[in-house]
Amino acid sequence: MKNIMILGANTLQIPLIQEAQRIGFNTVVVSPNKEEPGFKYATYPIYADVKDQELLLKYAREYDIAGVITDQTDIPVRTAAYIAENMGLPGIGYETATLFTDKFLMREKCKELNIPTLKYKLVKNIEEAIEFFDALEGDAILKPVDNQGSKGVSKINSKEVLIEKFQEAMDYSKSQSVLIEQYVTGREFVVEGLTYDYEFQNLICGDTHYFNIPDVFSATTRIFPSTADKDLVERVKDLNRKIVTGFGLKQGISHSEFIMDGDEIYLIETAARGGGVFISSDLISLSTGLNTEKFLIEMATGTLKEVPEIKDTGKVCCYMAFFLPVGEVVSIEGVHKVKELSYTHRDNLDTIYMGLKTKPFVDKTARKFIIVSGDSHDELIENMKAIKDALQIKVKTDQGIEGPIWN
Template identity: 35%
Template structure:
C-alpha cells in the first residue's frame, strides 16, 4: 500500500520538500489556508485548512490517515505537526511540549535559560504596563517583537536614550537619561502585539555584532552542523533580512564558538530527529541565541544556498528522516553561494524592467520578482515587503555576493514615491 505524507504548508518555500516526498513515492496530502498556494498542483489531496488550526488538521488526519505529518520551513506548523503526530500515536521527533520551545519565543527563552544557553536579557510582556517597566529595566534601548511569529514581522528597535545629556522630563518616566514617550511606545506595543498570534510580546536586550544562522540536522539525538550562514539585515528600527551567504567568513575560533552554542540550544529543545535553524548574534561576550527553530531555514537558505555551497540536500534529508530512511549529510564540496533580496520603498510600483544582459551573468543561478507594476509597497518592515531576489554561486562566498550584487544592477524598479 502506498504510504501517505501530510505536509503542512504549500507555499513556494515548501515545494522542494513536496517534490522530494513525491519522488520517494508518498501520496501527498497538502494543507494550506490559501486555496491558490503554489504547491497545491503537486498534491494528491488538497486541504484548504489553516496549518495553525491544530484540531482541524488532526480531524483531517483521522480521515486520511497519513503515515507522518511534517512541515518544512514554517514555524507555526511545527507545533501543529508535533500535536497531530502525538495524537496519532507516532513516535515524536519533537514532542508537542518541546515544540512550544522551538516556536514561541517566551517558552524558548525560558527553556534556553534553564539549560544555561547564552541568551540576551528578556521579558515576556502581557500588557502595556509590563512593557513600560521592561523598557525601563533595559535602559530604554531594546528590541520589541512578537512572541509568536516569524519573518521579522512586528520586530522594532526601541530607543529612548537621551543623548543630549539633559535631565529627563518630569512628566515622563525616567531612568538615568531615559525619557519614555508613552504614545510612541504604545504605538510600538500595538504594532508588535498585532503581529503576535498569542498576543504576547517580548522585550529583549539589544545585541550588537555579526549575525549568522546555523543549518543543522539531528538524527537520533546527534546533531550535525552542515554550515554557518552570514546574514545581512536592514538597519533599525526594523530588522528584515536582505541577504545571506555561505560559508560564513567569520574567523575559525568564532565559528567554533557558534557551533558549541548551537549544539547547546538544539539539546535544550530536545529535538530527536529533524532539521534546525539557529540564529545567533556574535556579541562582545560571545555568541548568543537570537532564536532557534525546529525546521529548515527559509529564504531559500536550505533549499538553494546549502546545495550550492556544500552539495548537501538538507530538504531531501529532512523528508527521508521523517520517512524513517537514512540520510547523507556529508559535504561534497566547499564553494560559495549567496542570495540578495530587493528591498521595498514606500509607494506604488510604476514599472519593473530587467535588462537582457542579466541572463549572461556567469554564476547567476536565478532571479525572481515578487511584485508587479501597480502594487503598493509599504517600505521594508517584514520579509513580506521584499520585491524579489537573486541567487548566485561562486568559488567563495565573497564571489557569490559580488555576482548577486551585479545582478541587482540589471533590475530597475521605478517607484511613485509617497
C-alpha cells in the same frame, strides 16, 4: 501511493512538495490561502488554517497519511508535531515543538542550560513593559513570542515609542504576551543543523547582513560560509550544538540565529525547521550536497535508513534580497537575464509583474530574493553586483520613479 501531509503552500514549500511527489508520495498540502503557488503541485489541496490542530488531525486520519512535515516556516511546527504525536508517526514531540516556537521559553531553557542570555522579560501589559524598560536604562527590542517574519517587532528607544508600538506587538502574539529584551548591535551569525535520533551535527554557519531600514528586521543577505575566523565560527557552532541538543530535538533540520555583544555570543532564536528564503532547500544543498527535502521526507515517514553523507562542496553562496518601494511597478528589465545566469538558482522574481501595487514592507514576507553562488567570496560579491546591474525594476511612487531597495 502513500500520502504525506505538507503544512504550508507558499513559494518556500514548493521544493518540499515537488520532492515528495518525485519520491512517489501523494501530497496533502494545507494552507488557508487558496492563491498560494504550492497548491499547483498538490495532489490533494486542503484550504485550512495550519494552526488548527484538531481539524488537521481529522484530515490527516481521513487521508491516512504516512507522515506530516513542514519546512522554512515556524507557524505549522506545533501542528505537525501534534498530528505526528497523535497518529504515532515520526516527529519531534509537541513539547519540543512548543519550546522551539516560543521565544520566551527559548530564553528560559538557555538559563536552565547555563547559557548566557540578554536581559529579557515576558510582559502582558504596557505597565510591566514600561517598568522593565526603565530598569534596562538603554534601548530594547519588543517582539511577539510566537510569531514569524519579524511581524510586530520594534526597536524601543523611549517610553513614548514603547507605548506607541506595544499594542502592535500584542496584536501579532497568539498568546497575548510579548517579549521585551535588551537591544544590542554586533556581528550576527546563522547556523543550520541536522539531527537524527538525537544525534546532532552542524551543517553550515553564515553571516547575516540587514537592511538599513528602521523597524524592518530583515536580512538583505545571508552568506555561507561565514568570513569570521575559524575559532569564532567554532564557538558559534559549539553554542548551537549545546542549544539544539539541550532543547531535546529528536530529528530534523534546525535554524539558529546569534548576535555578539562584545565577545559574548547570544541566541536570538532557534527553530526546529530549516531556514527560510531557500536556505533549507538550496543553500544547504549548495554548501554540503545534502538533499534536504529527501532527508526530511524520509525522516517524517520513517523510511530513512542512515544519515546522508555531509561534505564541504567548497561553494560560497547566499540569498540576496530586496524590497520594492511603495507604489506601482511600471517597468521590468533583466529578470530573464538574471534567471539564465550560471550562478543563480532559485528565486521569487516571478511575483513581480507590470502594474503590481507594492505595499509597505512591514516584515520579511515582502522581500524578493535570489539564490546566488560562486567559487569564492570575492567571486560571489562580483556575481551579486552583476545581478544588481542587470535587474532594472522601476516603481512609480509619490516621490517619483524609484528602483529596488537593496540595503
